Structure formats: C-alpha cells, structure tokens
Amino acid sequence: xxxxxxxxxxxxxxxxxxxxxxxxxxxxxxxxxxxxxxxxxxxxxxxxxxxxxxxxxxxxxxxxxxxxxxxxxxxxxxxxxxxxxxxxxxxxxxxxxxxxxxxxxxxxxxxxx
Amino acid sequence: xxxxxxxxxxxxxxxxxxxxxxxxxxxxxxxxxxxxxxxxxxxxxxxxxxxxxxxxxxxxxxxxxxxxxxxxxxxxxxxxxxxxxxxxxxxxxxxxxxxxxxxxxxxxxxxxxxx
Numbered sequence: 001x002x003x004x005x006x007x008x009x010x011x012x013x014x015x016x017x018x019x020x021x022x023x024x025x026x027x028x029x030x031x032x033x034x035x036x037x038x039x040x041x042x043x044x045x046x047x048x049x050x051x052x053x054x055x056x057x058x059x060x061x062x063x064x065x066x067x068x069x070x071x072x073x074x075x076x077x078x079x080x081x082x083x084x085x086x087x088x089x090x091x092x093x094x095x096x097x098x099x100x101x102x103x104x105x106x107x108x109x110x111x112x113x
Numbered sequence: 114x115x116x117x118x119x120x121x122x123x124x125x126x127x128x129x130x131x132x133x134x135x136x137x138x139x140x141x142x143x144x145x146x147x148x149x150x151x152x153x154x155x156x157x158x159x160x161x162x163x164x165x166x167x168x169x170x171x172x173x174x175x176x177x178x179x180x181x182x183x184x185x186x187x188x189x190x191x192x193x194x195x196x197x198x199x200x201x202x203x204x205x206x207x208x209x210x211x212x213x214x215x216x217x218x219x220x221x222x223x224x225x226x227x228x
Contacts, residue, residue: 004156035218042202043157044216059217066162090156101147101218 001027006091006105013112014082021076021108023091029103031094032074036060036087037107043090049074081112114153132193134222136186136203145206147216148177148188152199160188160201190224198226 007022025032033048035058045058049068063085065077070096074093078085088109125134140172144165149157163170163177163186169179176189186203200221207215 040220042220043204045216076192092156101159102149102157104158106156107154 003027004091004093004103006089006103006108008028008105008108009106009111011068011111013078013110015112017081018079019081021089021091022109023076024072025072025074025091025093025103026072026102029093029095030071032068033058033092033102034064034066034074034076035090036085037090038087043071046076046089051085054055062070078110081110083112086112097113122220123165123223123225125227127227128193128195130193132188132190132197132224134188134190134194134201134203136188136219138184138203138205140205140207140217141184143205143207144175146179146186147204147206148175148186149202149204149218150197150199151202151221152207157202193224193226195226195228197224199224 004025013019030051034046035043036046037043044060046060046064047055047058047066049055052068055066055068057105068074088107090107091105094102140214145159147161147162151157161172161175161177163179168179174191178187183198188201202218202221204216204218207217
C-alpha cells in the first residue's frame with residue numbers, strides 16, 4: 001500500500017492564480033482531511049470529509065474548496081491564491097470513528113508570491 | 114477559545130536518558146488524546162493515544178500519562194535514541210465523533226538528542 005499520496009510536493013504560485021492539491025489514499029479510509037502547518041501555529045484543520053459525497057469545514061476553511069467524489073480522492077482547491085496561503089499542506093485519512101489514528105501524507109509546500 | 118498547548122518549544126536530552134514531553138489542554142470536554150511525531154520534511158506519524166477513561170497507556174518505549182484533574186498530558190520516551198529527534202505534537206478530540214474528526218493540535222515540542 002502507498003498510504004496517503006500528495007501531489008505536488010512543491011509549488012510556487014502568483015497571487016490570484018488557482019491550483020489544486022491532490023490527495024489519494026489506498027487504505028479504503030472513510031475519513032479524509034486537509035491541514036495546513038505554519039511556523040508556531042501547529043496543524044490547523046481546513047476541511048474534512050467523513051465519506052464520499054460529504055464534506056465539512058474545519059477551523060480555517062476560507063479560500064479553500066474541497067470535494068469528495070470517491071473514497072480514494074480528496075482534492076483541495078485554491079481558487080485565487082493569496083500570500084497568506086503560503087504554508088505546508090498535509091492530507092490525512094483514517095477509519096471513521098473508533099481509533100483516531102490519522103495517516104498523513106508527506107506534505108505539499110506552497111509558496112504564493 | 115480553548116486550545117491545546119505545550120509547556121516547552123524545545124527539549125534537549127542526552128542519548129540514553131528518558132524524555133518527558135508535556136502538554137496542557139483546557140477543554141474539559143475533550144475525551145481523546147493523541148501524540149504524533151514529525152520528522153523533518155515528513156508528515157506527522159501516530160505514536161500513541163489515550164482515552165479519558167484511562168490514566169496511563171504504554172507502547173514500545175513510550176508511555177502516555179493523562180491527568181484529568183489538572184488537564185495535563187505527557188509523553189515519556191524511554192532510553193532516548195538519535196532517531197527520536199523530531200517535533201512532537203499532542204492533539205485532542207473536541208468533535209462529536211470521538212475519533213479522528215475534529216482533532217485540535219498543539220504547537221509542538223522539538224526534541225533534540227545530544228550525543
């Protein structure tokens with residue numbers, strides 16, 4: 001199993017550009033989520049999904065969209081990038097409920113100029 | 114708002130010594146706590162978890178202690194090794210599911226191992 005796979009690993013954008021961070025998991029996990037990690041701020045939840053067709057907002061959802069058309073994929077979209085979205089983004093998945101063990105991807109480092 | 118925090122941003126220990134990383138939480142409704150390890154350039158990895166109906170849980174070389182009276186969580190690493198160098202995060206569950214949804218992470222403690 002590959003686990004949680006994120007692409008791209010690095011990306012540089014100009015203000016106002018759009019892009020999608022891809023996340024795929026092959027563990028048949030119902031729950032998937034996106035976090036951003038900033039220095040001194042820890043990990044903050046952006047959006048999460050408890051199953052295909054279901055998404056919900058986390059702590060910092062503004063400026064991001066998500067969709068969950070399949071169990072495996074959970075892309076994160078930035079429609080109009082801003083410098084404040086410069087961060088490292090992590091996708092994570094887990095079995096729904098029960099154990100809270102989140103499996104994280106390797107991260108995507110995004111810089112918005 | 115309520116949040117998970119850490120007492121020290123950096124902890125330096127000698128190789129072979131035991132390490133203790135502390136975490137304070139303020140949400141009395143939290144009932145599930147997790148410790149994660151994040152090595153440089155990688156995503157966080159699950160270490161150990163504990164539910165609020167327990168005071169202590171042991172894993173391989175790691176022990177988590179939960180003191181609900183003072184809302185304190187600690188991670189003890191026995192016989193610290195160079196591979197233990199990482200940032201350690203505690204996280205609490207404040208969502209309704211009791212599982213991984215709604216996890217709130219602390220800011221992390223950087224554990225440095227001295228040879």
